Amino acid sequence: MATAQNRSGHRPRTLFEKIWDQHVIADLGDGSNLLHIDRHIIHEITSARAFENLRKAGRGVRCPELTFGVVDHVVATVLGRNEDTNPAGGSFIRNMRRNCEDFGIRLFDMGDRRQGIAHVVGPELGTDLPGCTLVCGDSHTSSNGALGALAWGIGASEVEHVLATQSIVQRKPLRMRVVFDGTLGAGVSAKDMVLHLIGRVGTAGGRGCVVEFAGPGIRTQSIEGRLTICNMSIELGAKAGLVAPDDTTFAYLEGREFAPKGAAFQVALSAWRELSSDDDAQFDRDVTIDCNGLQPQVSWGTSPQDVIGVNEQIPDPDAIADSTRRASIRSALDYIGLTPGAALAGTPIDYAFIGSCTNGRLSDLRAAAEVARRGKVSPGVRALVVPGSASVKRDAEAEGLDKIFLSAGFEWHEAGCSLCVTANNDVVPAGKRCISSSNRNFEGRQGPRSRTHLASPATVAASAIAGRIADVRAVLDGRL
Amino acid sequence: MEPFRLVTGVAASLPMENINTDAIMPTRWIVNNKDLGEGLFGVWRYRLDGSEQPDFVLNQEPYRQSRILLGGPNFGCGSSREEAVWGLARFGIRCVIAPSFGDIFQENAFKNGLLPLVLPSDAMAALSAAMDGSNSRELTVDLEDCTIRTPDGTRIAFAIDPARRQFLLDGLDEIDLTLKLSDEFEQFQDRDRRERPWIYGESTPA
Ligand code: SF4
Numbered sequence: 215m216a217t218a219q220n221r222s223g224h225r226p227r228t229l230f231e232k233i234w235d236q237h238v239i240a241d242l243g244d245g246s247n248l249l250h251i252d253r254h255i256i257h258e259i260t261s262a263r264a265f266e267n268l269r270k271a272g273r274g275v276r277c278p279e280l281t282f283g284v285v286d287h288v289v290a291t292v293l294g295r296n297e298d299t300n301p302a303g304g305s306f307i308r309n310m311r312r313n314c315e316d317f318g319i320r321l322f323d324m325g326d327r328r329q330g331i332a333h334v335v336g337p338e339l340g341t342d343l344p345g346c347t348l349v350c351g352d353s354h355t356s357s358n359g360a361l362g363a364l365a366w367g368i369g370a371s372e373v374e375h376v377l378a379t380q381s382i383v384q385r386k387p388l389r390m391r392v393v394f395d396g397t398l399g400a401g402v403s404a405k406d407m408v409l410h411l412i413g414r415v416g417t418a419g420g421r422g423c424v425v426e427f428a429g430p431g432i433r434t435q436s437i438e439g440r441l442t443i444c445n446m447s448i449e450l451g452a453k454a455g456l457v458a459p460d461d462t463t464f465a466y467l468e469g470r471e472f473a474p475k476g477a478a479f480q481v482a483l484s485a486w487r488e489l490s491s492d493d494d495a496q497f498d499r500d501v502t503i504d505c506n507g508l509q510p511q512v513s514w515g516t517s518p519q520d521v522i523g524v525n526e527q528i529p530d531p532d533a534i535a536d537s538t539r540r541a542s543i544r545s546a547l548d549y550i551g552l553t554p555g556a557a558l559a560g561t562p563i564d565y566a567f568i569g570s571c572t573n574g575r576l577s578d579l580r581a582a583a584e585v586a587r588r589g590k591v592s593p594g595v596r597a598l599v600v601p602g603s604a605s606v607k608r609d610a611e612a613e614g615l616d617k618i619f620l621s622a623g624f625e626w627h628e629a630g631c632s633l634c635v636t637a638n639n640d641v642v643p644a645g646k647r648c649i650s651s652s653n654r655n656f657e658g659r660q661g662p663r664s665r666t667h668l669a670s671p672a673t674v675a676a677s678a679i680a681g682r683i684a685d686v687r688a689v690l691d692g693r694l
Numbered sequence: 695m696e697p698f699r700l701v702t703g704v705a706a707s708l709p710m711e712n713i714n715t716d717a718i719m720p721t722r723w724i725v726n727n728k729d730l731g732e733g734l735f736g737v738w739r740y741r742l743d744g745s746e747q748p749d750f751v752l753n754q755e756p757y758r759q760s761r762i763l764l765g766g767p768n769f770g771c772g773s774s775r776e777e778a779v780w781g782l783a784r785f786g787i788r789c790v791i792a793p794s795f796g797d798i799f800q801e802n803a804f805k806n807g808l809l810p811l812v813l814p815s816d817a818m819a820a821l822s823a824a825m826d827g828s829n830s831r832e833l834t835v836d837l838e839d840c841t842i843r844t845p846d847g848t849r850i851a852f853a854i855d856p857a858r859r860q861f862l863l864d865g866l867d868e869i870d871l872t873l874k875l876s877d878e879f880e881q882f883q884d885r886d887r888r889e890r891p892w893i894y895g896e897s898t899p900a
Contacts, residue, residue, distance in 0.1 A: 239882040240875050244857030248875060250882055252893045259724065260774065273869070279895055288725060302725045346893060353774040353798060369776035369802035371868075379872045381879060385855075387797075417712050418768040422797065451771055453797050474892035482892040517712055538711050538766065545710070637725045644742055656716040656772065658737040 226492035228389045229458050230424040233364040233489070237347050239381055246385045252346035253363075254281045254376050255332045256319070258288055258310040259637065260351030264374035265313040275317040276380040282341055283314045283321035286331040287637040291600050291627040297324055300639040317377075328471075330603025330629040333357035333571040337441060338605055340470025344459040344486040349376055354571050354653065356447040359456030360440035361463055362489050364424070366454040387453045390423035390499040391491075394431025396506035401687040403581060404439035405573055405651065405670035407431060408446040409511035411503050413521035420452030423499060426491060427457050431505045437466040438577040445572045446653050449518040458490040510686055513655045513668040514558050515546035520655070522558060524673065524685045530554035549657055550665050551647075559683050561667075565648035566597040566678035567660075568671045569627075570634040573651035574602025578671040579610045582651075583618045585675035585689055591623035592681025598640070600627040624678065636661050649677045696807040697865030701788040702834040703761025705825065706751045708735075713765060714772030715799060719781045730777055731784035752785075760785070762833050764822070765792035770799025770810075779806050789835045791842070793818055804858055807865060809837065817850055824848040837863060 227235070240248040254277075256264075261283070268275070275281060288306045290299035298304040307324060314321040322328040328335055333354050336342040344362035349355060351373040358365035368382070376382055394407055412419070425447050432440065440457050447455025457463075464483060467473045474482045509523030520543075522528070531543040531554060547554060552561065568574075568582050579599065591597045599619045601607035607629055610616060616626045632640045634652035642648045642664035651674050655666035667683060676686035680694055688694040716737075723733025739750050746753045752760060763782070769792035770778060779802045782790065789809040803810040813821065821842060825831070830845035837859060842850045861868075887894050 240878045242857075245855065246857065248872060248878070250879075250886065260776070263776075271869075280893075302727075306725070343892070345890075351774055353772065367774040367798055369774050369779070369798055369805065371776060371802060371805035375869050375872065378869050379879070381872060383868060383872065417771055418794065421768065421771075421794065448772075451768065451796065472895075478892050482890075485890065517714075519712075538709070542711055635721055637721050654714075654716065654772065656714050658720055659716050662720075662722075662737065662742060 226494040226496065228491040228495045228497065229362070229426055229489060230364055230389060230454070230456060233345055233347065234386060236345070242383065246383050248381050249347060249384050250381055251349055251376050252280060253336070253341055253348040254380070255336055255341070255348065255350035255355070256281060256283050256373060257332050257350070257352060258285045258306040260370045260373055261313065262306065262309055263370050264351070264377055265317070267374050268377060273378045275319065275377045278318040280380060281319045281377070282336070283310060283319050284332045284335060285310055285322075285324055285329065287631045287635060289324055289630040290638050291630040291632045291640060293626070293628060295628055303638060327604055327608075330605065331571045331574060331631055333441070333445065334574055334602035334606065337361060337437065338470065338603060340467055340473030343467065343473065343482070344463060345489050349382065353448040354445050356452070356454050357441050357445035357571055359444040359447065359454055360437055361467070362456060362459030362486065364454060364456060367448060388423045388498040389496070390420055390425045390452065391497040391501070392425055392427050393429035393500070393502045394427065394505055395429050395502060396431060396504045398431070398505050398508060401672055401690050402508050402510055403670045403672065404435055404442040406508055406511045407503065407505060408443045409513065409518070409521045409668060410508060411501070412446065412449050412518050413511065414503065415450060415501060416519045417449060417517055418451045420447065420450035423452050425450065425452045425455040426497075427455060429502075431503070432457055433460065436577060437462060438575045441575065442572055446518070449653060459486050510670060510673045512558055512649070512673060512683055513666070514550065514552060515543065516549050516655055516657050517546065518653065518655060518668060520546055521668070524559050524683065526558065528552050528554055528556050528558055559685055561647070561683045563595060563649050563667070563677055563682060564646040565642050566591070566595055566674050567600070567633040567648055567650040567652065568598065568674050569600030569602060569632055570652035571602060571631075572653045573671045574600060574606065576606050576609050578651065579606065579615050582671040582675040583615045585672050585679070585686060586622040586624060587618045588689060589622065589679035591678045595678055595681055597624040597678040598627060598633060599624050600632040601629045603629045622679070633660055635659065642666070649674050649683060695805070695865045695867060698788065698807050698809055698837055698862040700834065700836045700838065701761055702832060704756045704759050704831045705762035705764055705833040706757040706760040707764040707822070708751065709764065709766045711766040712768045712771055715770055715775050715778040715796070716772055718770065718778035719775055723781070724775065724777045729784070730781035734781040734785045756831055761788055762835060763787050763790045764818070765790050767793045769795050771796035774798045776802045776806070779803050779808055783808055791818070791821070791835075804861065805868070807862060809835065809862060811835065811852055811854070813850070813852055817852070821850055
C-alpha cells in the first residue's frame with residue numbers, strides 16, 4: 215500500500231515523529247533505533263547503581279556536558295536541613311556528589327540556588343528545550359514535554375547506557391492525541407484537567423503511546439499548567455506527553471540560564487517554530503475532553519484513575535459488571551476506608567500536602583495561597599507546603615506567600631520531593647488520610663498504610679482549612 | 695546479563711490489574727538499602743509490625759519458591775524504579791506472565807534477563823484453567839521454542855519480538871553493542887552540532 219503523502223511530498227508526521235526522526239543515529243534493523251539524547255538529567259537514587267556499574271566496567275561518561283545532576287528524592291525539606299537530616303539520605307547525596315565530580319557532571323547540589331526537583335529545575339533553568347530528547351531515571355520526566363521536548367523516564371540500566379553512550383535503543387511508540395476543549399471555571403486548574411482525563415481513559419489508556427496534548431484548553435494554559443498535565447502522562451501509562459511549542463513557550467524560555475542567548479536564541483527560534491504536527495498527520499488514538507463545567511477532581515481510591523468530581527459519589531463496586539474491575543474497586547475502598555455510594559466531599563483529613571513535580575511551582579503556590587489567606591488550617595490537620603525548587607521558594611518568599619501560609623498554619627519547607635514519595639523521611643502515618651497535590655495515590659506511597667487523595671493545590675488548601683475534603687469554589691465564594 | 699533460555703518452577707498468581715512498581719518494591723526498601731528480595735511486595739507481604747501476612751501468596755508454600763509470576767493487566771505500571779525488577783530477580787522470579795505491562799517495567803525487565811511475557815487474556819485463562827486442573831504448581835517457560843508447558847502436557851505458544859528474544863537467549867550487553875556504533879555517533883553529532891548548535895551549549899554558561 216502506498217504511504218499517504220501530503221502536498222509537499224512528505225508523509226505527514228506528528229510532532230513526536232519529527233523529533234524522533236531527527237535523533238536517529240542508526241536504524242538497528244530489528245524495529246528499533248539508536249536515538250541521540252540531548253539532555254540527560256540524573257538524580258541521586260537511580261544513578262547510583264549506574265555509576266557503580268560504569269566504574270566496574272571501566273567506562274566513562276560520553277557527554278558530561280549534556281548531563282545535569284540533581285538531588286531531590288532523599289533530601290530533607292525542613293528549614294535548616296543538612297545532608298544528614300534524613301539519616302538514610304546522606305550516603306546517597308555524598309555518593310552523587312562524588313560521582314558528579316569524578317565524571318565532570320554539573321550538579322545542582324544541596325545549598326545551590328538551583329537545587330530542586332529534576333522536572334521543576336530543568337524547565338526553569340532552560341536545560342529543557344523544544345525539539346530536544348530528554349531522559350531521566352524517573353517516570354515523571356514526561357513533564358518536560360510541556361516545552362515541546364520528547365522527554366521520558368527510563369530505568370537504571372538505561373541511565374547507565376545513556377551515561378556511557380549518550381544514546382538509547384528504542385522502539386517507536388504509537389501516536390495519541392488528547393484535545394482539551396472548552397474553558398475552565400474558577401477554582402479549576404490544569405491538575406483537574408489531567409486527573410479527569412486519567413479517570414476517563416484509565417492508567418493504561420495511553421500505554422505504548424506518546425501523547426500530544428492539544429486544543430484550546432492547552433493553548434490557554436501557562437507553561438506551568440502544561441508541565442502539570444505532561445507530568446501525569448505517565449499516569450495514563452503513556453511513554454511521554456508533549457505540547458507543540460508556541461509563543462508562550464518561546465517567551466518562557468528567553469533569558470533562562472541554559473537556554474540559548476542573543477543571536478543563538480533567534481537561530482534556535484526559527485527551528486522551534488517548525489515544531490508541530492502536520493495538519494493531516496495521523497494518530498493511532500484520539501481523545502477529546504470537554505473542560506466546560508469541569509468540577510475540581512479528587513481521587514477516591516488507590517490508582518490515579520480512581521477519580522471523580524469533588525461533588526460526585528464514591529462508586530459502588532456492586533454496580534460494576536467487569537469482575538476484575540469490581541474486585542479492584544473493592545480492594546481500593548477497603549484500603550482507603552470509604553463507603554461505596556457515599557459523598558467524597560466532607561471526608562475528614564489528617565494531612566495536606568502542597569508540592570511535588572506535579573504542583574510545586576510558583577503558580578501552584580499562588581493558587582494555594584489565594585485560598586489559604588481566607589482561613590486557618592483546621593485543628594488536627596498537618597499541612598505542608600514544599601516548594602519544587604529553591605528558586606520557587608525564593609520567588610514565593612519575595613511575594614510574601616510564605617507569610618500567608620505560615621500565618622494560616624501551614625508549614626513552609628525547603629525544596630524536595632518530600633511527601634510525594636517519602637524517600638526523605640516525611641511520612642503520613644499508618645491509617646491517616648492525606649489530601650495531596652502529588653501524582654500517585656498508590657497503597658503505601660506516602661507511608662505504610664497511608665491514605666492519599668490526589669487533588670489540585672487549591673483543593674488541597676481548601677481541604678486543609680475545612681478539615682475535610684472540600685470544594686475549593688465554596689471557599690473562594692465565602693460559602694465555606 | 696544472565697541469558698534466559700528455559701525456566702521451570704513454581705508459578706504464583708497475582709491477577710489484579712495495574713499492580714504498580716511501588717507495590718512491587720516499596721520506597722523504604724530502596725532508600726534503606728535493604729535486601730530487595732525481602733522487600734518484594736513489601737506492602738502486601740508484611741503487616742505493620744513487620745510480621746508476615748499469612749494470606750499473601752508468596753508467604754505460602756510452595757509459592758515461597760516461585761520462579762514464575764502470573765500477573766494482571768498493566769503489570770508494573772507507575773514509577774521507573776528498576777528495583778522492582780531487581781527485587782523480583784532477587785526473590786528468584788525469572789519470568790512474569792501478564793496480559794500487558796507498564797512500558798518502563800517491561801524495558802527494565804528485558805535489561806535484567808527477566809522475561810516479561812505478554813499473553814492475551816484468553817490464553818492466560820487457558821493457562822490458569824490448566825493449572826487449576828493439576829496438582830502441580832510448576833510451569834516451564836521455554837524461550838527457544840516459545841511455549842509455556844504445564845505439568846499435564848498442555849502447551850501454550852507465545853509471541854515475542856524476535857530481537858528481544860535473541861537478546862535474552864544470548865544474554866548480550868547492550869552498551870557493548872552501542873559502543874560499536876561510535877562512528878555513526880560521531881557523524882551524527884558532527885552534523886547535529888552544525889544544525890542545532892544550541893543543544894551543545896555553544897551559548898550557555900560554563
Ligand atoms: S516529586 Fe514525586 S513524582 Fe516528582 S520526581 Fe519527586 S518523587 Fe518523583
